[in-house]
Amino acid sequence: xxxxxxxxxxxxxxxxxxxxxxxxxxxxxxxxxxxxxxxxxxxxxxxxxxxxxxxxxxxxxxxxxxxxxxxxxxxxxxxxxxxxxxxxxxxxxxxxxxxxxxxxxxxxxxxxxxxxxxxxxxxxxxxxxxxxxxxxxxxxxxxxxxxxxxxxxxxxxxxxxxxxxxxxxxxxxxxxxxxxxxxxxxxxxxxxxxxxxxxxxxxxxxxxxxxxxxxxxxxxxxxxxxxxxxxxxxxxxxxxxxxxxxxxxxxxxxxxxxxxxxxxxxxxxxxxxxxxxxxxxxxxxxxxxxxxxxxxxxxxxxxxxxxxxxxxxxxxxxxxxxxxxxxxxxxxxxxxxxxxxxxxxxxxxxxxxxxxxxxxxxxxxxxxxxxxxxxxxxxxxxxxxxxxxxxxxxxxxxxxxxxxxxxxxxxxxxxxxxxxxx
Numbered sequence: 109x110x111x112x113x114x115x116x117x118x119x120x121x122x123x124x125x126x127x128x129x130x131x132x133x134x135x136x137x138x139x140x141x142x143x144x145x146x147x148x149x150x151x152x153x154x155x156x157x158x159x160x161x162x163x164x165x166x167x168x169x170x171x172x173x174x175x176x177x178x179x180x181x182x183x184x185x186x187x188x189x190x191x192x193x194x195x196x197x198x199x200x201x202x203x204x205x206x207x208x209x210x211x212x213x214x215x216x217x218x219x220x221x222x223x224x225x226x227x228x229x230x231x232x233x234x235x236x237x238x239x240x241x242x243x244x245x246x247x248x249x250x251x252x253x254x255x256x257x258x259x260x261x262x263x264x265x266x267x268x269x270x271x272x273x274x275x276x277x278x279x280x281x282x283x284x285x286x287x288x289x290x291x292x293x294x295x296x297x298x299x300x301x302x303x304x305x306x307x308x309x310x311x312x313x314x315x316x317x318x319x320x321x322x323x324x325x326x327x328x329x330x331x332x333x334x335x336x337x338x339x340x341x342x343x344x345x346x347x348x349x350x351x352x353x354x355x356x357x358x359x360x361x362x363x364x365x366x367x368x369x370x371x372x373x374x375x376x377x378x379x380x381x382x383x384x385x386x387x388x389x390x391x392x393x394x395x396x397x398x399x400x401x402x403x404x405x406x407x408x409x410x411x412x413x414x415x416x417x418x419x420x421x422x423x424x425x426x427x428x429x430x431x432x433x434x435x436x437x438x439x440x441x442x443x444x445x446x447x448x449x450x451x452x453x454x455x456x457x458x459x460x461x462x463x464x465x466x467x468x469x470x471x472x473x474x475x476x477x478x479x480x481x482x483x484x485x486x487x488x489x490x491x492x493x494x495x496x497x498x499x500x501x502x503x504x505x506x507x508x509x510x511x512x513x514x515x516x517x518x519x520x521x522x523x524x525x526x527x528x529x530x
Contacts, residue, residue, distance in 0.1 A: 279446060328374035449500045
């Protein structure tokens with residue numbers, strides 16, 4: 109039983125030591141980016157009522173949620189997605205606000221998925237939401253911030269694929285076919301199954317303009333010039349309006365000089381049904397899936413009583429960290445400033461005022477005293493494995509100072525010279 113308790117359940121894992129430090133370091137840098145755009149932090153609960161994430165909001169299926177009950181027999185779920193939680197919170201606390209709201213967050217999400225998929229059930233997400241702004245500039249801002257977050261984390265080789273939910277919906281709403289057929293088309297597009305699409309369309313009585321688009325759907329991918337080709341395939345006003353919106357967003361992105369990171373994918377259909385306009389995903393090599401995703405969701409907040417447009421994005425921090433590791437991109441982490449070793453214990457009276465002074469001036473100080481059976485070298489080895497520098501407190505107010513490799517750099521330095529005492 110004890111052996112079992114040392115292990116985590118399927119789908120979750122421990123993050124510790126250097127990996128944890130690196131994760132916190134890139135989170136810190138990305139939070140600086142969001143703050144620089146005027147986004148303010150918000151926190152929502154890790155679990156909510158089931159209805160926040162039910163089918164009406166267009167989030168994940170019930171089978172993919174971790175569900176449990178409270179003492180009043182209400183069904184609760186660990187949040188599988190951050191956006192509905194943010195939408196619920198905004199509808200509650202900013203119900204009458206019609207000015208742009210910029211909110212940022214970092215939190216855990218939980219998906220009850222099959223272990224063979226190789227994905228974690230618990231993930232850290234960091235992102236931002238822009239409420240009460242339906243402009244192309246707002247769409248572009250979300251994409252640009254994702255790019256800036258990737259750059260701040262150290263990523264250089266990545267791509268943002270941009271799609272348009274309205275383009276797909278314009279086709280589906282214009283076709284007089286059953287919901288079952290539409291669902292099959294959705295699956296074929298999502299899986300890029302062109303053969304299955306071709307066989308399905310053979311038996312359907314639909315207009316040739318929509319047949320032609322669906323047959324070419326997996327080819328509607330590429331740079332900005334692809335949008336011109338897409339406009340030639342349809343006269344549907346909704347589809348054409350979706351492309352115009354993409355062109356407007358792209359124009360803003362070009363003003364930032366970020367067009368080199370952009371490609372377009374009109375075959376992008378999202379797992380979440382609440383997206384109503386632009387959708388986008390961030391990719392890099394070393395991962396099997398998107399490390400960031402986002403889009404516009406103008407109809408989500410009304411589910412909670414506030415009719416307001418919104419867009420945003422989230423970055424999967426754990427997947428980003430994995431990509432940085434596989435690409436051998438170094439992450440600068442903050443070392444401990446000093447580790448104080450006291451030998452023998454009876455000298456603590458002179459060491460404690462010194463370490464208190466160091467903490468007052470902002471130093472991070474870990475105090476260790478040498479235990480029986482251990483020698484200084486043992487502590488040097490341990491401290492260097494943690495990336496810590498070392499001050500070894502001698503008698504008579506003298507110090508030996510070691511770097512974070514365990515190498516002696518100053519011998520018998522006086523405390524007064526160090527700056528620990530007046």
